[in-house]
Amino acid sequence: MKVASNNAGARPRFGALSSAVAVALAGLSTAGYVQAQEQEGEQRPLEEITVTGSRIVRQDFTANSPIQTVDQQMFEQTSAIGVETILNRLPQFVPAVTQFTTGDVQQTATNTVGASTVSLRGLGPNRNLVLINGRRAMPVDPRMVPDTNSIPASAIQRVEVISGGASAVYGADAVGGVVNFILKDDYEGASIDVRFGDTQHGGDQTVDISGLFGVNMADDRGNVMLGIERNTRTKAYAWQRDWRVADYANPRTAGGFFAFGSAAWFHNEPGTPPNNASQLVVDSIFNELPPGTIPATLGSGGGGTQFRVNSSDGTIFTGLQGNNTVARGSYRFTGPVFNGDEFCTARDPGVTCRNIDGSGDLDGAYQGLPIFVRQPNGNIKENNLYSWTSTPLERLSAFADGHFDVSDNIRVTGQAMVSRTKTESQLGLAAANINQWGAAIPFGNDMYLGNPNPYFDIPSSWIDANNNGIVDAGDQTHPDYTVNGRYGVECDAPATAAMPWLDGLPGCTQSEAWPTSPEVWRLMSSRARPNEDAWVSYEPDWLRNTIGAGRSTTNVTTTMSFTLGLEGDFPSGAHSWDVSLYTGRSDNTVNQLGSMSLVAYRNVLSSPNFGRNFSFDQNPWEFGGFAESTPSCTTGLPIMRRFQPAPGCVAMVSPSLKNQREMTQTILEGNLVGDLAEMRAGPLQYALGVSYRENGFNFTPDNLSDVENIVSSIAGLFPNEASRGEFDVTEIYGELLVPIISDGPTGVEHFNLELGGRISDWSMEQMPNLETYKALIDWAVTPRYRIRGGFNRAFRAPNLGELFLKRTQVFGTGGATRDWCSQNLNAPGAFSATAGATNGPAQVAQTLAMCRALMGSGQFEYYDNRAIGEQPTAGGLGVPNSFGNPNLREEQADTYTLGVAMDLLQDWTLTVDWYQIEIENMIALEGADSTYQRCLDINFNPTGDLNTPACRNIQRNPSTGNAGFVNRAFTNEGLAKFSGVDVQLNWSKQLADGGGLNLNVVANAPIHEITQDRADLNPVDHAGYDSCALQMQCQNYDYRVFTTVGYSRGNWGFNVRHQYWPELQHNDCRTAPLSNNCINSTSPNYDLFSAAANIRFDRYNVNFGIENLLDEDPPCLGANPANVGFALECTHSGNGATFDPLGRRYYVSLTMDF
Structure with missing residues (x-):
């Protein structure tokens, strides 16, 4: 194998960084400092930042903005095939969407199910710019966010992370920074790489096979490189982890379903007046309990007692749903039940969580696993053993890179990338056909006369043979309504104990045509109005066995991009230029099953x-x-x-739904870089560029899930409206590196000034020309100590999604953090209906009155048909309707940095950088809590006017009174202010035995993470708390540390890596430090270790290692000793974005070079 060297003496090449050639100046602004160690006063010639050579190692310590470099070895020494997993190890990244996001099944215009993204500083994936060889990566959705799954790991040479803001150089999207994937190029030879990974506890097996081929041509005037890669990752189930099985088996933990999901329950039609069963009949069914123990209330929208049906014999049992404590004692469930008297736990040495008596599901599957567990209060919780810990992935990618020197000063360049990624997701739950998504079942003694609608053409069950309009002995039952008839029902026989609904008369009553069971019939017949339709709610779990999955998706994303360019030098050698045309598209298809x-x-x-x-x-x-x-x-x-x-x-x-989205991107740009003049302190260097970019998208949901659909709504998913849009931008940008002092007096080894600006002309009419600029300093106090920093001002224009999103619903995302209408909140806050709200009794009274009015008829179920203690204690998720805003303006982001780079001793280098990012007029969706506050808070709405815009944006469920819709649009009202300190330490030592020892420490410590939904609301500092706002992730932790210690000698080496997260307090600790959540849901400190080794012999290189070396489990959180009914114990956090849910895993790879 031969790789062309791009060292300082090689001919400069600028095209690989075409959209931001000027960033070379950021690296070169410290040339005096670097060269001071080599040859005092000598200036290094201008060259692009993507060249290889010794400067790459020191680049993190010599640039004027904080930069971290992730080398190729990090991507080789891992079992992970998702590049976001590697980057998230750096403290500057906050996990956004990763392979552990397993339950997302809601595809929207701006949500790509199965995609993986990165988020610098936690500002959101839409505020950092992902580049490939210095060019914008192809976005996968209108947030302008690339899917990192589309980037083949084997093609990566290194990744440069600029975390100090870089909008003046790269464009306004780079508010949080830039992630630049540098791919291999100018390669000669052939290389085959095979890698296998597996987990100790099962699932998440990975296989990577890649090949790289390159050849020089025409007397080395040209080079063509081709790479191809195939990656697979299998799914991992939660039940394969002992810590999760311990959670399942523990009777004192919460279940994994929203409700008991494997049995139907009967109640009244939502919205109808109360029609309760007879308490005497209920007591006779539950005759082993004292009379009145089981209330006879039959709710009309989910409230009241849930009378569920044992599918084995039709008997009735009941249990708890959420916090609605309406039934106690024996619940008469006939399925397999694990009683939990001797529940196992993975934390007990020598105890295994398998072969549990009373285990498995109702169909006999999952033997040895606790699905139904009887809790101390008699409730039966149902565990979701169908959920995943990690998503499966298949990826096939190919990339090509080439160049040809037309002459000594002109080169033609080209690059192509194509990838096809297939992922899956699984919610585990079946479609929620419950409450208002249930179905009416005809019931009672009225004669069933069929359905004459020609679409159905169901005949009457009664044939009036005498034509007298009266059911008598001479009449007949239609042949379809017999045991052997079309419908397979019995109608003519007299009543029996097994079929007490029979009346012995011709024709079928509605109860005969829809036969239930003796207990269900007795219960529903005892209602005050027995001939009203019954309403059945049922999560149809049988879909999992029929189609092989619950609510799930299969997602295929195809991404392609092509670049053609020219680059060259002017005859003087002092100036270089490049011109390139880039075009790309991504196509995303999501098939949704199980609804x-x-x-x-x-x-x-x-x-x-x-x-x-x-x-x-x-x-x-x-x-x-x-x-x-x-x-x-x-x-x-x-x-x-x-x-x-x-x-x-x-x-x-259960239709298979298909959603499709196309994204397109075209970029034409040209750049000029060189020396303007020779100044006393060195050359005055410049970079100029002009760029034209256009982007567009088209999202088409399945017609059944489109809001304009008149055929049917979908239970289990939420409707979305087709969205489309496009924009273009023309930009001119430039940079200057101004050497002010070189070899100056004591304390000024050199002083350079770096200036940059960008003017952007957007196609949106409401957008002015945006002027982004920066000013950075480079002050070498001595050859070993350098001060760096400066100011960046960015104006981020709204992206396609923020502008053009049509009505979009997503369950559980963007809802209120608590149900402000509840009288039973754990933390009342300022304006809730819970006694103790900090705004006082008048506020409590106003909120209660307004909530009743917002609920309409649903107030009965919410307030009157249950005790206060059964109302929600925390969040009321709700379903937000999100809308784009075509009138959005730009958001302003000011980034300040100040740092010092120190060459402490011969073997030590250290950088310490302070940063502060202030975002004004921030583009974000208004939070549901903010909307509720503007409606309910006596300080915002003193008269309790329900016609204010905020109140009109709130809709409560008219049947249950529960949280319903909150309409919200993107606005420019948000504010954010993030600050903190980055630290990077490097140490290397050549040992006497010929080996080398090295240490690298990267740390981040946030100081403030302040968000403000609107200027008239109080700001919230999220630093140190598990919270965030404005659709960001926030870093939260007081600090994070990533440490690598390595040793190498000759042809072999090994290293140990350590990730550390300190304690992270629950959000309730902010206002209620003695609350249960603060005490029992605060995340403890967390450590992850990995070990890796490699050895090279002849043409072969072997890597092998162990990740999560100590097999660390996720922390156990969420205990509640004061829980109603019994003390609730903790469960292990499934947050795979931070806490590792996979456990110990192994990998080995072999690379063969030819």
């Missing part, structure tokens, strides 16, 4: 016997079947008993 077509589901269940032999004629006026389909369901749906429905039934009610 339910609400109309189809209800139509099937509206047919006798829960849809048995149901058919639907889509065009009853075409009698020959021409150009139409007639879907049918032979088995019906499993409501009263468990069975696998026919494929036709599943296809009818």
